[in-house]
Amino acid sequence: MSGTGVNLGALAEFNVAVVLDAIRRHPSGVARTEISTLTALSGMTVSNVCRRLVEAGLVTEEAAPARGRGKPPKILTLNPDGGFAVGVHIDPAVVTYVLIDLAGRVRERMRTATPTVQNAAKVVGEMAARLDALLLSAGVDRAKVLGIGVASPGPIDPETGVVLNPPMLPGWHRVELRRALSIVTGLPVLIEKDATAAVVSELWFSEPDERRDFAFVYYGTGFATGIAIAGSAVRGVSSNAGDAGHISVDPDGPICACGRRGCVGVVTVPRALVEQAVRDGVLTGAQVGDTADVLQVGTAFGLLADAAAVGDAQAMEILTGAARHIARAVVVVVDLLDVGEVVFGGPFWPQIAPFALTTLPDAVHSDPGLVVPHRIRFSESAIASDVAAVGAATLVLDDSFSPRAEALRIRNPDEAVARFSTL
Template sequence: MRVGTAVTTVDAAGMRAQNSSLLLNMIWRERQISRAEIARRTELSPSTVSAIVADLERSGLVRSIGAGVSRGGRRPTLIGFCDDAFSLIGVEMGATHVTAALTDLRGRVRAYRHASHAVREDPKGTLQKVRELVQEVLDAERVPRRSVAGMGIAVPSPVHPSAPGKLSPLLVPAWRDYDVQESLRSAFGLPVFVDNDANLGALSECYWGAGVNGEDLAYIKLATGIGSGHIIHGDVYRGAGGTAGEISHMAVDSSGPQCVCGLRGCLVTLIGSAALLERARELMGRKDKRALTVRELVEGARAGEPAARQVIDGLGHYLGIAVAGLLNLLNPAIVVLGGEISSVGDLLLDPLRASVRKRALSTSMAETRIVTSALGDRAIAVGAATLVLQAALRDRTLFPLQHIGKPA
């Protein structure tokens, strides 16, 4: 009897939690909806719906927002999601910079900070810079930590599910003895979620960008490294060990330069930002020691500078080899290009599409749109915040208890 009672209690508690998350997701997605419509769609009893909605109202996540349109009989009372009930923190640790964003529960950025930093070489300094920027965005909006649901961290490394705070010692050896998740969880006392930066670029596009209609997509981050994140059936595909999408180390030229990973002719050795800028310097015949920047390369290409255009054409050619493979293998509906270099737009898209057409099945190419991201340089930090939102919508206990949100 005791065993049976315990199982029944656990099952009932689990069912209540599942139904609570189901309703929370529905209200978040619809923005406003009546109790009657929730009951109709979920096939839950009106009393169950009312009890869950009342609990969500006490948490500050939803509130009554007035009467809806009558379909006969009394006008229904609409329940609305409170987008500013809690805040989310998203952090991007790029190879050479740190970004922190504070968002609401609809992905809107409330505060944003960015700083250059040698992330790959300086783990201790990077973590300190993250702490500083996170505190700055909290202070900027006077947000107490108790009103923050959690922190998402985008890192320039694959993330293994068994050790999400540890970066790859092969790709970023200086981070071997550091745990990003544990360090920041201890510093802020918040739930911390860590994922690869390209994965979070893909998640950002899924929620707020090119993939909002629910289509499968691939997001390619063009920066110091070249990474891709993949959304399949509405969620990030990470692979068995978290290394799905590591196209930086796709070998595309067997006679190409040696890569730090040990392979030769990896994509990153040909179109990573360091390789692109070095090629641009050679073609421009620059002798000065001042480093060329990606922004200058972009501006040169837009201005019609032949050397800059040649570099962008080469980027499109090699990237097209990788994208053609993605189309043949996964056939996403959309391929989104992110990173500062992608802001050249059609100057990159035209040679890229030409390269893809030579290598991908015509049926794959016909079903896929290749576009540049409209989310800008905040996409990955917002994607990191979205990682927290996704987790909290699936498990509403991640939202702090006994908090009453401000009116939406």
């Protein structure tokens, strides 16, 4: 028998999440009375929740400096050392591991070359060993780790935690990553598409209502987009929403594997630009090496960006040309979603940013295909090149601490919410 009432256990969990969210959004501290005003929770509810959070070590409470007569209020702040989350970003070139604290600060990071999956169990074992090394280097007790977030190129199956068949990850076909990694590490594991993980991190680290409707353009070994509408990440039916890589931006461009010409995910990525640089004489074949090797492509792309930075006209044209192609894809995304902002980030974004940001805004606003009547804001992620890895770790914090009203509905009489049962 299903119900539509309020689950009292879920209500308690929801209240904890609401209070935690209010505290984390006030890093300089907030009093209980202020929390009650901000959250519309009763003073008694706020006091009970705060007491439990202090006892659990997630929050600290100290008296404010005395000002005049009367007892100064106690100020609550998030305890950064109260818990940690691990983020893993699987890129075609490298796997990035980060450890973040409750305040979202990166406490440790590590990178390794991305393995080709021939033995999935061996790959998962290697990842578990790297996670152990990460915690050891940071001096963090595993008992304080809330979970592991994994950001992977799509497509993924979030229900089963399987990496399905990412086009730029040879051998990664139906890798049952979430369950295997959870068994080996003994920790909860979440898996998300990389660009969506980046969106979650942008929402997490933004001020309330600062960013609500935006597209995130992820520029790494590949090209990907993530979406936020009304302050929430858009995942879609299968959690693979936002793949804009097959938007055609150059009708005379090379044929993509999908059969179209000039897909943005083909003509703008570092490998394509490095190959163009060789054809145009900006780089030599010896400088580039094997363009099938993503690590060598990354090094060569850095050389291309350096040449553009010192004024090489051909190098600059290659990067600004890529920016114009990206702008055409952005126009399609903006028209489709009616977002007000486009955020850029990813491992290779810093190299192209100086040229893209001087070309792309005008290219978008002057495009005859732009339908929306409002100006588009263009900004860069505050999380530099590790945005997907940090986003993966943020998934864990967001899953643990972000209040969600839908959790209050009873779907099953046996439903029990245990996330904060230890508090």
